[in-house]
Amino acid sequence: MLVIHIRDEFIKLGQAMKLADLVSDGVEAKYVISDGLVKVNGEVDTRRGRKLYVGDTISYNGQDVQVEGESE
Numbered sequence: 001m002l003v004i005h006i007r008d009e010f011i012k013l014g015q016a017m018k019l020a021d022l023v024s025d026g027v028e029a030k031y032v033i034s035d036g037l038v039k040v041n042g043e044v045d046t047r048r049g050r051k052l053y054v055g056d057t058i059s060y061n062g063q064d065v066q067v068e069g070e071s072e
Contacts, residue, residue: 001057001066002064003068004016004065004068005068005069006052006054006067006068007070010051010053011052012048012052013029013033013038013047013048013049013051013052013058014029016058017029017058020063020065022061022063022065029048032060033045033046033048037061038060039058039060040052040058042057042059054067054069055068
C-alpha cells in the first residue's frame with residue numbers, strides 16, 4: 001500500500017491521486033473519477049473534489065493509497 005502525507009486537514013481526491021502518481025494530471029484524474037473507477041474507503045466516489053482526511057484510503061487500478069498526516 002502506498003502512503004501519501006498531507007500537511008493540511010484534508011486533500012481533495014483529484015489532488016491526492018496526482019500526489020500518489022496514480023494519474024499524470026488533473027484531466028486524467030477527472031475522467032477516471034467521473035467514470036466511477038476510483039474507490040474511497042471501499043466505495044465508488046465520482047466527486048473529484050471529495051475531501052480526504054487522515055485515515056482515508058483511495059483504490060484505483062489495483063493500487064491502494066493511505067492518507068496520513070505529516071507527523072506519522
